[in-house]
Amino acid sequence: MSKKKTYEAEDFSHHVTSMGTYFAIFAALMVLTALTVWVAFQDFGSLNVPIAFAIATVKATVVVLFFMHVIHSPKMTAAILVGSIVFLGILFLLTFSDYLSRFWPMA
Amino acid sequence: MSEHADTAHPALRHHFDDLNQQHAAGTLGMWFFLVTEILFFGPLFFTYALFRSGSLDPSFQNAFIAASHHQNITLGLTNTIVLIASSLTVALGVYFAQTNKKKPLVLMLVLTLLCGVAFLVIKGIEYNQHFAHHLFPGQGFHWDGAPELARGGQMFYILYFCMTGLHAFHMVIGIGIFIYILMRAMRNDFSSDYYVPIEVSGLYWHFVDIVWIFLFPMLYLIDPASKH
Amino acid sequence: MTTDAIDSAQTPRHEEGTNYINAEYGLLSWLFTIDHKRIAILYMISVTALFFVGGIFALLLRLELMTPQGDLFTSDTYNKLFTLHGVVMIFFFLIPAVPSVLGNFILPLQLGARDLAFPKINLLSWYLYVIGALMGVVVMLLGGVDTGWTFYTPFSTTYSNTWVVPTVLAGFIAGFSSILTGLNFIVTIHKMRAPGLTWFRLPLMVWALYGTSLIQLLATPVLGIALLLIAVERLWQVGIFNPALGGDPILFQHLFWFYSHPAVYIMILPAMGVISEVIACFSRRKIFGYKFVAFSSLAIAFLGFLIWAHHLFVAGISVYSAMIFSFLTMFVAVPSAIKTFNWTSTLYKGSVSYEAPMLYALGFIGMFLIGGLTGLFLATLGIDIHVHDTYFVVAHFHYVMVGSVIMAYFAGIHYWWPKMTGRMYPEWWARLAALLVFVGFNLTFFPQFLLGYLGMPRRYHAYVPEFQVLNVMSTAGATILGAGYLLPLIYFVWALKYAPRASANPWGASGLEWHTPSPPTTHNFEDTPTVTWEAYDEKAWLKEAEKNV
Numbered sequence: 001m002s003k004k005k006t007y008e009a010e011d012f013s014h015h016v017t018s019m020g021t022y023f024a025i026f027a028a029l030m031v032l033t034a035l036t037v038w039v040a041f042q043d044f045g046s047l048n049v050p051i052a053f054a055i056a057t058v059k060a061t062v063v064v065l066f067f068m069h070v071i072h073s074p075k076m077t078a079a080i081l082v083g084s085i086v087f088l089g090i091l092f093l094l095t096f097s098d099y100l101s102r103f104w105p106m107a
Numbered sequence: 108m109s110e111h112a113d114t115a116h117p118a119l120r121h122h123f124d125d126l127n128q129q130h131a132a133g134t135l136g137m138w139f140f141l142v143t144e145i146l147f148f149g150p151l152f153f154t155y156a157l158f159r160s161g162s163l164d165p166s167f168q169n170a171f172i173a174a175s176h177h178q179n180i181t182l183g184l185t186n187t188i189v190l191i192a193s194s195l196t197v198a199l200g201v202y203f204a205q206t207n208k209k210k211p212l213v214l215m216l217v218l219t220l221l222c223g224v225a226f227l228v229i230k231g232i233e234y235n236q237h238f239a240h241h242l243f244p245g246q247g248f249h250w251d252g253a254p255e256l257a258r259g260g261q262m263f264y265i266l267y268f269c270m271t272g273l274h275a276f277h278m279v280i281g282i283g284i285f286i287y288i289l290m291r292a293m294r295n296d297f298s299s300d301y302y303v304p305i306e307v308s309g310l311y312w313h314f315v316d317i318v319w320i321f322l323f324p325m326l327y328l329i330d331p332a333s334k335h
Numbered sequence: 336m337t338t339d340a341i342d343s344a345q346t347p348r349h350e351e352g353t354n355y356i357n358a359e360y361g362l363l364s365w366l367f368t369i370d371h372k373r374i375a376i377l378y379m380i381s382v383t384a385l386f387f388v389g390g391i392f393a394l395l396l397r398l399e400l401m402t403p404q405g406d407l408f409t410s411d412t413y414n415k416l417f418t419l420h421g422v423v424m425i426f427f428f429l430i431p432a433v434p435s436v437l438g439n440f441i442l443p444l445q446l447g448a449r450d451l452a453f454p455k456i457n458l459l460s461w462y463l464y465v466i467g468a469l470m471g472v473v474v475m476l477l478g479g480v481d482t483g484w485t486f487y488t489p490f491s492t493t494y495s496n497t498w499v500v501p502t503v504l505a506g507f508i509a510g511f512s513s514i515l516t517g518l519n520f521i522v523t524i525h526k527m528r529a530p531g532l533t534w535f536r537l538p539l540m541v542w543a544l545y546g547t548s549l550i551q552l553l554a555t556p557v558l559g560i561a562l563l564l565i566a567v568e569r570l571w572q573v574g575i576f577n578p579a580l581g582g583d584p585i586l587f588q589h590l591f592w593f594y595s596h597p598a599v600y601i602m603i604l605p606a607m608g609v610i611s612e613v614i615a616c617f618s619r620r621k622i623f624g625y626k627f628v629a630f631s632s633l634a635i636a637f638l639g640f641l642i643w644a645h646h647l648f649v650a651g652i653s654v655y656s657a658m659i660f661s662f663l664t665m666f667v668a669v670p671s672a673i674k675t676f677n678w679t680s681t682l683y684k685g686s687v688s689y690e691a692p693m694l695y696a697l698g699f700i701g702m703f704l705i706g707g708l709t710g711l712f713l714a715t716l717g718i719d720i721h722v723h724d725t726y727f728v729v730a731h732f733h734y735v736m737v738g739s740v741i742m743a744y745f746a747g748i749h750y751w752w753p754k755m756t757g758r759m760y761p762e763w764w765a766r767l768a769a770l771l772v773f774v775g776f777n778l779t780f781f782p783q784f785l786l787g788y789l790g791m792p793r794r795y796h797a798y799v800p801e802f803q804v805l806n807v808m809s810t811a812g813a814t815i816l817g818a819g820y821l822l823p824l825i826y827f828v829w830a831l832k833y834a835p836r837a838s839a840n841p842w843g844a845s846g847l848e849w850h851t852p853s854p855p856t857t858h859n860f861e862d863t864p865t866v867t868w869e870a871y872d873e874k875a876w877l878k879e880a881e882k883n884v
């Protein structure tokens with residue numbers, strides 16, 4: 001009986017992230033949290049929301065890549081994550097296509 | 108199955124060929140579960156975006172700012188730090204499991220649980236303050252700001268309670284999972300070749316953390332310096 | 336390598352006669368089983384029960400509609416009847432039927448796996464289903480719910496005086512059952528395929544279940560949150576969906592249909608998978624254009640997420656948005672047509688035989704054609720405004736969900752019955768039932784296209800007298816259809832004890848499930864098989880097998 005497997009088990013990584021990396025990531029998240037609060041008290045006009053959202057996204061990405069080990073995981077993992085955000089994006093985009101054009105004049 | 112009965116790890120389930128397959132399946136399963144979670148929180152984020160953007164009622168933009176001024180930024184910030192710290196302890200827990208260090212592993216799991224409980228206690232204090240200020244939506248809602256912002260203000264608090272409530276519910280589940288993981292860790296279940304249950308539970312915990320990373324600026328930091 | 340497979344099929348090394356059914360005895364051995372095959376049987380029993388509950392509601396509706404006056408029920412009772420019919424049939428029958436019954440049983444067998452990736456979660460998923468279904472039954476006993484299965488706001492949140500909150504919670508719980516099933520399937524397909532079973536050697540049923548699982552994971556949570564928000568709005572009297580309080584009722588419709596349009600594909604995709612298997616088997620040919628059929632499953636799963644607002648054309652959404660959704664909806668017709676053309680081409684020059692599963696499959700193609708094409712009518716903005724909320728819509732989605740999905744479910748149950756039970760079924764009776772279902776179904780629902788086109792609105796218990804002839808035809812058809820559905824229940828129960836025993840591969844079909852004994856042993860395969868052949872192309876294996884018979 002052949003031992004060859006088709007399932008993607010070789011995709012499982014036993015990579016060990018060092019303690020130093022984890023603490024560095026934690027420090028970075030703390031700095032970004034401080035930045036989140038500081039930025040909120042500044043006025044960038046219409047950029048307020050995009051900036052807050054961008055910082056939160058950076059924080060989330062850092063957590064995903066290092067704490068959740070996506071950086072050392074098979075590409076499939078990142079694809080799943082991006083894929084689900086794409087579908088959430090579809091929900092946002094197509095639903096807003098209704099709300100944002102609802103009061104447009106009819107041609 | 109007989110072919111690997113002699114070498115089988117005690118944690119290997121009968122329907123897998125080896126631990127590698129079992130681990131790969133477990134991790135992939137959690138990632139697909141997080142897909143569902145993203146689409147579970149997602150519509151609430153959409154609803155928030157819809158109302159806050161004022162697409163339906165422009166007064167909601169200012170109402171959301173005014174309502175968020177009732178939020179306690181210090182408590183929100185404390186909770187953010189508590190949660191990120193708990194994510195660190197979970198990550199370190201995986202590290203100590205991978206390196207066969209049982210005592211630090213147990214310590215990290217205990218710290219994670221303490222952070223989780225601390226988060227819920229602080230959240231409870233906040234909820235208590237909201238109740239005291241009649242900010243819980245529904246019949247008892249009382250708005251002391253500009254009356255034309257009352258509807259939007261209430262909408263903010265509906266979303267606030269839905270989003271933080273759902274998040275807190277996930278925290279409770281997470282604490283339950285980590286109590287189970289802690290018990291198994293104390294029973295010596297984990298080692299460098301069998302730690303994936305910690306990793307998988309950690310993925311869930313980090314996800315809940317990420318949700319909060321977004322909720323914090325959305326619910327506490329809407330133009331805190333403005334005068335609305 | 337192939338000889339190993341034959342060994343495991345023909346000469347089980349187990350004690351002779353041990354299989355998953357008689358491996359253990361007693362009710363508890365079933366209620367606490369983690370064997371995917373036993374869980375599939377549990378699902379089969381429970382969805383069948385709920386199918387007949389939903390069917391009784393349907394029959395009561397048809398009885399009321401025999402006469403133009405609302406003489407049998409009050410309008411309130413009628414509202415509750417069609418709501419319960421919809422809720423039961425969609426959430427507790429159609430969504431779980433093909434994936435949770437047939438998929439659960441067949442998927443690990445087709446992959447050469449010993450079980451699904453997470454057997455305990457599989458059992459949990461059944462319990463969630465049962466809890467949801469029991470809540471639904473309690474709601475019926477308490478007096479029902481009258482919002483329609485769509486729970487539209489603000490009626491459901493502000494005005495209805497019925498049991499809305501328990502019903503949406505029942506749907507919520509059933510939703511989680513569906514999510515967990517999808518999760519289990521998708522991980523199993525990724526990680527538990529037998530050696531040599533590459534993606535393009537998978538049976539098309541597996542591709543279909545993969546697409547289904549994606550939808551279950553991506554769409555169901557959105558329904559979950561929409562239903563929770565209904566409960567929140569009702570319990571605390573707040574106004575997320577109530578315009579009087581600054582909310583938006585159409586927001587609910589967006590969230591609801593973001594799930595409920597793709598949900599149609601949760602029903603139809605695995606049904607299409609069944610049809611691919613049955614057509615390949617009874618035409619004795621490889622499926623024409625395998626890769627096209629495989630990828631069209633994924634295409635349908637994806638496109639299904641872009642088109643939900645075709646249910647909202649007259650709800651008050653933006654005209655511009657409606658045009659986009661109308662346009663996008665047309666695209667789903669492409670992968671659906673690819674499948675239909677490929678099935679038809681497979682029949683061409685195939686040596687077709689007409690066993691009961693094949694009769695259902697051929698019925699499916701015809702019904703799906705009508706259901707799908709009338710879907711294009713409804714996707715067209717101008718026509719939809721004319722026929723929305725009429726019986727045209729009712730007829731359209733019954734052609735897809737009953738005419739197609741339930742036909743495929745029956746095709747699958749007959750096709751895999753020998754594998755599941757180790758017994759054949761009475762072929763003559765089965766063909767008769769297939770004929771009754773086909774005739775009864777068309778007589779029930781074709782007149783409804785005409786009624787809808789003439790302007791008869793749905794969801795009313797009374798109508799103008801000139802619609803009576805067509806309504807009587809419809810009710811007569813429903814009676815035949817009911818008989819067609821009852822007949823299999825009777826002969827399947829009979830077959831459990833009296834039908835002749837089935838061999839490992841009674842149809843001469845392809846697919847790894849036929850490499851196990853009928854019924855399979857608890858662990859499916861004594862040795863994990865190695866696959867060296869392309870999908871639906873096991874001539875070598877079959878020749879070998881024939882020699883041994």
Ligand SMILES: [Cu+2]
Pocket residue numbers: 595596599642643645646
């Ligand atoms: Cu649709």
